[in-house]
Amino acid sequence: MEGCILVCLLSVINLFLTYGVEYHTVTSKIGDIIGLKDVVVFGSEKREVLMYLGIPYAQAPKGELRFRRPVMKAPFSSAYNATFHRPACLQLQTESLGKLPEFSEDCLYLNIYAPGAVLKEANGKYAVMIGIHGGAFVQGFSDLYVGDVLSAVGEVVVVTINYRLSVYGFLDAGDENAAGNCAFWDQRLAMQWVHDNIAAFGGNPNLVTVFGQSAGAVSASLHAVYPPNKGLFKRVIAQSGVPTLGVTSTKRNNIGTLALALNCNHTEIKQIIKCLQNKRDTEIRGLFLNSPLFSLQFQPVVDGDFIKQTSISVLKTLSNPESEEAKLFSSLDFLSGVTDKDGIFMLKYFWASMLGISDGWTASDFPVDREKFEKKVVPLIAKQVYGTSSKVIEDAIIFQYTDWKNPESPYNRRDMLVDLSTDYAFLHPSLHLADIHAGYNSSAGTYFYIFSHRPYLDKVTPKWVKGANHGMEIPFVFAFSDRLKPFLSIPKETTVPADEFLLGKYIITKWTNFAKTGNPNEPVQLPIHWPEYKKGTRDYFLLNANLTSTSIKQRPEEIRMAFWDRLIFSLSHYVSKYSAVRQCKEKQCPSDKPRLKRFDMELTTAEDVLIALIIISIIILIVVVILITYILFARWHQN
Template identity: 30%
Template sequence: MVKTQYGAVIGRRFVFENKQVDAFQGIPFAKPPIGELRFRKPEPPEPWDGVKETKAFGPRGIQKDNTFLDKMKHGRTSEDNLYLNVFSPTWNPSTPSGFAVLVFVHGGGFLSDSSVKYGDADICEHLCTKDVVVVTVQYRLGHLGFFTTGDDTCRGNFALWDQTMALRWIQDNITFFNGDPRNVTVMGQSAGGASVDLLSICPPSRDLFHRVIPMAGNASCRWSTHNNLVEVCRKFAEANDIHDFLHSEKMIEKLREVPASKFAMSLMDTLSDSKADLCPVAPRIDGEFITKPISELRKEAPGMPMLIGCCASEGLIMLMGKRSSLGGIMEEISKLVPEDEYPSNFMQLRQEIFWKLIKKEDIEDSDEVTRAYVEILGDVFTNIGVQKAVLETVEAHNVPVYFYSFDYFNPKSWGPLGLRMPFKDATHCTELAYIFAHGIIWSYDFNEEDKQMLEMTTRMWTNFAKYGDPNGVPTDESSIVPSLHEKPLKWEPATTECPQRHLSISLNPQMRDEYKTIVHSGDATDQKGRQHSLTEYLQIISEYPQIYS
């Protein structure tokens, strides 16, 4: 039993050989955001008497499940979903201040997912046993998390305020779980990666933690903020027969009467619709939470140590619902070079990027076209954003930035979905399996190589959480990056002189100076020598900075 500021909680205990970890699941960190609290910032939870049983995950946020199996496996959904989970070692920490704290914010396109998918026992066994307290949090999804009228009536970004409220709860309560509130690292993946990066640079939240791990998504990705969200929200209101666009307060009053189920959205629907925005709803620059453009916020924020990266072929998972073609490649490039922003030279710029992706002699080769299409999907989705975030951070702040490309994968991780793919590789969500010890895209049994990757990745991630350095501390021999090489490998941070310096994470990890020089894939080695150098690619983009404005 643990006493928090709001009341006592009791969890359950997991036993692993000679170590034991306590799990407290479904702890409320805010009042239920229902009724009049819908479309409002979260408020602190009501204190309770007695002992609250926290032995199961709280309900997931409102979302549309893709299959009945999803609902059976992950539990019910509810608008009342502001719960967090704390996993804490039972042994005494090595320092009086307590264990380092590692917080995880899930992804899901700002529309779906929950803490449930990432588990409990595996977190306890593979993360907490490395001397960290782990906290997983939930937040409002879809329009419930981001609806805005564009004025002071409803500024939006409620999901970010939810995450900030969770961080405040951690600051106030984590000592009761033997955690150190002065040593908090926040990590997230995909939309969760964009979220934690925003939390690290935005004024309301950036002083509540100390290190950040944005994986496969960050605030510099094009989809991390939405420039036309007010119009999207008005269309949603109109779809629910609400037309008071000139009277924001009336519109919000009526929307509070709409059943929560009407707000359910699905990420899979978005992925399968080639015309849909990747993130139909997302954070917006509202002048209160996100006060300025991302590049400006990144420069003015104090700066904190960062571990950042993505997988070898992020775009591969995006093939669902999309047809590989030369036209498809140019369509993605056009998102980087819009005609209305470059009326005099947009075709020249697009063609220059196009020929960086594919050789002229390969344009009739369907396999090469597919690979080029996967590359541009990944570039638009994450690769350019991660490079931009790394470069801006190392230029603005004297903090270490550990950059990675996760290049290992097990073909079984694709499951039946792999039958629909032209080739297999590490893609969006692959690295999560080696942090949370189970498949995210598809459940599969780990072989010995998977277990090695799990130990390597969790060691590096927890080292970063504890010391701000994935290599650990020099006196701790076990903390050096595991490798099959004879000599231990040191993960070196990116620098202003070499901003693409990164670790290729595989069974034989290597430091590389150029990001995306080759496609790091297990069964995609027959590429006829095609090489996609993101260095050259970014030189084209960097000459036209308004692309990112």
């Protein structure tokens, strides 16, 4: 879903021109590969770049390999032509692209971009950045992450990859022939391919950074906590995505949905899988190409292998420094962040239908009905975050995300819904993961940013949004590559304001510095020093077009984050304990805990009741203070 926003945002600016192209051949372990040599211009700089496009890292996942884990591609028997892009993986298609690429089941390819100086230097010198695209695991492709300028200007080797999406990437039958989460195994095989072969392209296999945005960031952070990945990469950049955004379901075996739709009415799982593997790809793709609901049924799931726990449980495991997951995560340098309005895309693609708004976020300016907000949206959010819901948690969320200056305004409620969506899905879980990483007794660095700039030519985000939409930092990371124009149908003469050019230069420099050293401040120094993130102070870099020494800040959205860190955490803890006690009473569970005889309750239950009363008293006190402030303000205004 967010992929369509990303695609449009990528269209906003052009920072360079493309010149004459030459051919170049590299000799690798897997054979000769013919690529392109080109020149890009970034500001006043001209840089050479080498491009190797559409290199297969796995066999085509078709026929018997459909729904199965990928198989490494064999070496080439003759020189391979890597001068043009290969097909993208089959996916949900939207109207947001200008020129659509070719789509195919045969899609497991990667692209490599290397600085031109590689030709004059020994192999294996440059830091490597592996980019994983976003798109809610239902859309996106590597060609949109054009790494030519990032590579040439940042002096790194950039690799972008395709991986299977939706039903092709996440069909789960609980069987080795369709074990689920194939998309992550595609990504991991691509990483292994890079580790084995990137030296021939000038990259250092021991200096690899995995980075991604949204679903790509979820993927990168999941790989960062999978112990067998040790040695495949050294650093991670997670842009608007952590495990809690991606995996909440323990439900296995989603094959029934597809089998029913394609009339594979067998009783044995192996027969069903065989039937589905024998179907023409046109039969399968017809089910989901234009159906978001069908596509979104196939998502990451706890499979007991790559993902052994739900996302919330993973965070608990990471808090134990002795766990294998924590040992890997603590050894990696970690840079993460969000946009200040990351949740805005959720209004159009998730909340609109629930709120009965048919025109997305355009003509109506998205007024949010109070009853639907309180009865539909909030309970769903509470359930997504904690696996269950309760009225006390829902009431607390409603209280926190109500604008008490004008609580009946549907537009104020809309703005609060943007903040709520940003906080619960992006900002709070990202800070939580950064807290965990910064808390390790490790030499690995932790860094955090918030991107708040809206590009000058952004025509996608509604005008009422004050801040940066989901994915809006991506064009700056990739320096608005001119090679996107065939996909985006934007005018060739499109230019960028000087302040946005400077912001792009800062981001490229900081990102590639981090890839090289684990420190965004070295080796290329810029006036603004980015401090390490500390759990107590939550230091971060506010990235926008007004870059000054005041861009370094602490404790983002402190009050709202305290709400999730403290109040909701405590409430969810006691709600969980209360539910367990209630279930136990229904089953007449015996108890040997001491009881408070006067009230005929267990001592721990009495303590819980007392704490709950204290919490309720605090909430009442806050309400009283707000009401008094409102009354005094009203009287002052009248006078």
